Amino acid sequence: MSETKPLLQSPSxxxxxxxxxxxxxxxxxxxxxxxxxxxxxxxxxxFAFITIEGFGFLxxxxxxxxxxxxPFWEPSDEDAPEYGILALVAxxxxxxxxAMIVAIPFSLGAAIFIGxxxxxxxxxxxxxxxxxxxxxxxxxxxxxxxxxxxxxxIDVFDVPVGLNVLNAGIIxxxxxxxxxxxxxxxxxxxxxxxxxEAAEALGATRWQVIYKTVLPAAKNGLxxxxxxxxxxxxxxxxxVLMATGHSVNIPGSxxxxxxxxxxxxxxxxxxxxxxxxxxQALFTIGIFLFIITFLINLTADLIVRGIRKG
Amino acid sequence: MVxxxxxxxxxxxxxxxxxxxxxxxxxxxDLTISYGNTPALSNVNFSVEEHEIFGIIGPANAGKTSFLKxxxxxDTFDSNMTVNGQILFNGLNIQNLKNIYALRxxxxxxxxxxxxxxxxxxxxxxxxxxxxxxxxxxELDVIVEQCLTRAALWDEVKDRLNSLGSLLSxxxxxxxxxxxxxxxxxxxxxxxxxxxxxxxxxxxxxxxVLKELKKDMxxxxxxxxxxxxxxxxxxxxxxxxxxxVEVGVTEELFTGEVNDQRTRDYIEGKFG
Numbered sequence: 001m002s003e004t005k006p007l008l009q010s011p012s013x014x015x016x017x018x019x020x021x022x023x024x025x026x027x028x029x030x031x032x033x034x035x036x037x038x039x040x041x042x043x044x045x046x047f048a049f050i051t052i053e054g055f056g057f058l059x060x061x062x063x064x065x066x067x068x069x070x071p072f073w074e075p076s077d078e079d080a081p082e083y084g085i086l087a088l089v090a091x092x093x094x095x096x097x098x099a100m101i102v103a104i105p106f107s108l109g110a111a112i113f114i115g116x117x118x119x120x121x122x123x124x125x126x127x128x129x130x131x132x133x134x135x136x137x138x139x140x141x142x143x144x145x146x147x148x149x150x151x152x153x154i155d156v157f158d159v160p161v162g163l164n165v166l167n168a169g170i171i172x173x174x175x176x177x178x179x180x181x182x183x184x185x186x187x188x189x190x191x192x193x194x195x196x197e198a199a200e201a202l203g204a205t206r207w208q209v210i211y212k213t214v215l216p217a218a219k220n221g222l223x224x225x226x227x228x229x230x231x232x233x234x235x236x237x238x239x240v241l242m243a244t245g246h247s248v249n250i251p252g253s254x255x256x257x258x259x260x261x262x263x264x265x266x267x268x269x270x271x272x273x274x275x276x277x278x279x280q281a282l283f284t285i286g287i288f289l290f291i292i293t294f295l296i297n298l299t300a301d302l303i304v305r306g307i308r309k310g
Numbered sequence: 311m312v313x314x315x316x317x318x319x320x321x322x323x324x325x326x327x328x329x330x331x332x333x334x335x336x337x338x339x340d341l342t343i344s345y346g347n348t349p350a351l352s353n354v355n356f357s358v359e360e361h362e363i364f365g366i367i368g369p370a371n372a373g374k375t376s377f378l379k380x381x382x383x384x385d386t387f388d389s390n391m392t393v394n395g396q397i398l399f400n401g402l403n404i405q406n407l408k409n410i411y412a413l414r415x416x417x418x419x420x421x422x423x424x425x426x427x428x429x430x431x432x433x434x435x436x437x438x439x440x441x442x443x444x445x446x447x448x449e450l451d452v453i454v455e456q457c458l459t460r461a462a463l464w465d466e467v468k469d470r471l472n473s474l475g476s477l478l479s480x481x482x483x484x485x486x487x488x489x490x491x492x493x494x495x496x497x498x499x500x501x502x503x504x505x506x507x508x509x510x511x512x513x514x515x516x517x518x519v520l521k522e523l524k525k526d527m528x529x530x531x532x533x534x535x536x537x538x539x540x541x542x543x544x545x546x547x548x549x550x551x552x553x554x555v556e557v558g559v560t561e562e563l564f565t566g567e568v569n570d571q572r573t574r575d576y577i578e579g580k581f582g
Binding site: 119120194195196197198199200201202203204205208212213216217 | 382384387389411412413414415416417418419421423425427428429437438441487490494
């Protein structure tokens with residue numbers, strides 16, 4: 001320690017020699033890179049896997065007409081197995097549709113309350129509770145469908161069975177609502193406060209401000225939230241398996257039991273011989289589900305991205 | 311002014327007019343504003359007359375914007391903001407109005423940075439009349455054209471009324487917000503440093519517009535451009551660090567007839 005040493009002294013640097021820091025940097029970079037692209041690897045891997053597993057069926061027993069247009073899913077028929085997913089698609093669609101009817105008003109209302117009206121502690125605790133609701137395992141929801149909703153529907157509507165479209169739709173709607181609320185609230189939060197202030201300065205009431213300026217400004221994000229809910233509905237398995245009644249059927253009313261695409265895979269895959277046409281047909285359903293949910297999520301993502309840019 | 315059937319009686323006008331001077335639009339006494347424990351403005355006492363342009367000058371953090379916020383009760387946005395004292399608007403104490411939305415609808419506000427609502431040009435101007443319940447397209451058309459004309463914007467946008475307001479240039483957007491404020495047919499127009507984001511030519515155009523509007527309404531002009539206050543304001547208040555230092559006839563202030571040395575220094579550009 002010499003007292004005349006200047007504060008900043010040019011350190012001696014070897015420009016042509018890689019030191020420890022250089023290697024650490026390279027190492028961290030490659031780890032982060034692998035983690036970063038792992039999502040792509042997994043997506044491609046999963047798609048490749050289900051395609052390969054379902055490939056034999058696609059080549060031999062698959063008939064476009066039968067697969068999409070036949071309402072008969074009878075893969076275990078010894079003589080003439082039928083692989084029609086029309087009833088399963090109808091099951092999934094009806095349950096998801098009803099779920100959205102339940103979830104959209106709930107989640108938009110909750111998002112508007114949390115984002116626009118609630119303040120301080122109430123707002124913070126509501127947000128935490130919504131996140132908590134979103135984290136409830138789907139089997140718990142299925143359990144509620146079986147043991148609470150089932151007798152309730154039998155009692156209230158005087159029908160023989162309570163495991164049906166209505167039951168699964170309500171359960172799925174309640175399941176999808178929290179995540180939709182969360183995303184819708186983000187969309188509302190993205191609307192700048194100056195819009196609200198400008199509209200209030202015109203003499204608009206709170207509801208007029210929301211209705212005339214906030215909702216139109218947030219509409220893409222809200223649409224994205226709804227689409228993610230739809231995606232959730234299509235992909236949900238356990239709760240739907242437990243609450244729909246699980247019988248292949250094109251529903252005529254909300255009190256008819258149905259069977260969903262996902263539930264079919266979950267229930268049957270364990271009982272089939274690996275590599276059999278039935279096994280491969282289930283994987284073909286998997287491919288179909290994969291494409292549908294991928295498209296829904298992609299659309300939702302593009303819409304949500306759209307607002308961020310615009 | 312555009313006569314669009316305003317129902318002023320809905321503002322609970324008291325049977326006896328409290329204000330002794332009928333021409334007083336605004337009477338502020340002992341006004342104190344604070345955010346939490348931090349005072350932002352204190353002991354403001356003055357009144358604003360009808361058909362007057364009342365200028366407020368002062369450097370940043372003087373409390374000018376807080377003052378405007380207290381006038382149309384924008385303090386409800388900020389739970390942290392407390393307003394004490396008395397503000398009489400048309401003789402009514404605005405602190406205990408039952409319907410602050412009605413109050414706000416009578417006061418037009420132009421913010422420092424133009425806020426084009428995410429609507430078309432037409433809808434930006436038609437929003438306030440619609441909120442008042444005017445639904446007829448023909449009536450709205452008239453209001454929109456009149457307000458845009460008065461804000462010196464009509465010629466530039468008449469062919470694209472249905473494009474988004476946010477696509478206009480900064481200066482045009484600021485005139486759009488003025489048109490929107492005019493569509494309220496306000497009693498009082500408050501402008502908060504409107505020329506910050508506007509080029510000098512547009513600023514002069516807007517200033518001409520304001521001189522015209524004075525015939526129909528009272529204007530409070532907050533500005534950080536001392537010369538703008540001189541050009542426009544009949545009387546001017548000087549705010550400094552949360553204090554209303556002085557209120558006087560603008561021309562007198564600018565010719566050196568001031569009570570406080572700080573006012574003279576600020577006007578002469580010695581600080582600020």
